[in-house]
Amino acid sequence: MQIGYKLASEAFGPQELIRQAVRAEQAGFDFVEMSDHYHPWLEVQGHSCFTWSALAAIAAKTSTLGLATGVTCPSVRYHPAIIAQAAATLALISDGRFTLGVGAGERLNEHVVGQGFPSVRGRHERLREALEIIRLLWQGGYQSYEGRHLQLEDARVWDLPETPPVIAVAASGRSSAATAAELGDGLFATEPKSSIVAHYREAGGQGPRYAEVPMAWASDEEQAVRAARETSRWAVTGWKVMSELPNPVNFDAATVWVEDQHIRQQFSVGPDPEPHLAKAQAYVEAGFDHVVLQNAGPDPDGFLDFCAGGFVDRVRALG
Secondary structure (H helix, E strand, O other): OEEEEEEOOOOOOHHHHHHHHHHHHHOOOOEEEEOOOOOOOOOOOOOOOOHHHHHHHHHHHOOOOEEEEOOEOOOOOOOHHHHHHHHHHHHHHOOOOEEEEEOOOOHHHHHHHOOOOOOHHHHHHHHHHHHHHHHHHOOOOOEEEEOOOOEEEEEOOOOOOOOOOEEEEEOOOHHHHHHHHHHOOEEEEOOOOHHHHHHHHHOOOOOOEEEEEEEEOOOOHHHHHHHHHHHHHHHHOOHHHHOOOOOHHHHHHHOOOOOHHHHHHHOEEOOOHHHHHHHHHHHHHHOOOEEEEEEOOOOHHHHHHHHHHHHHHHHHHOO
16 A cells, blocks of 8 residues: 655645655655646636656655656647656656556646547547557657557657556546556546446456545644635536536636535545545545545645654555
């Protein structure tokens, strides 16, 4: 069992994210996972730095902390050749501490390059092709690829680690879990559904299984709820909404109905460790062994102190 800390690139600037990562290593976390966005979910969040630059700086300022993208889309805003190169470089400068988390993407981030946003089927087809291209380039030498959606012409990644990074593929059902087993090295999910893990294993998947646990820590329970509603109410809309809306203003409009009760249903809240442990336990029981604590509370330092005070060890013991 490994415990991760979620770095919310939509909620904090790059210097603050780097500072939090250093503190997370000191607090006993095994790894950090960082979202890869072009836009924040909501206007109030106010940030969205370039994740790859921030992760490189974190690699230079830490020594044991694992690093992961959670997740990047390697098939629309980025071409997979660029992600293959970026991930190889980050694996080298982190001395093998990097995991490449990938997914099919959200319109929020991918539409910005002016190519539109594919259908569900189309973006999953593109993700498969992207993974094939990344694997091809990590073999070394000059490579070409002719897919239905993506092409590669006479390309080579020159700086490659001896061992390629682990690829964890985001999944929500049988088909995407099968892709994770076939073309990835691990699984990534956001829901405590044992069926996702079961589909992954049935398809032959044997790698690490990452999942994000939504929580909002604060010294006062009501303060935790207010903070989560202000900055993270987008999370209660569900994937059908989260993957399709194009801009923060749309998420602002789509979440005006969210009330405190909805936050309490989605997040564990407050200073008491027991609700947070119960929330994490659901993911452990579903079969995930890399549990990421995603704090929507207003005080990241208070949360990290809370984790350093024994909470990380208690979550790890759940495994």
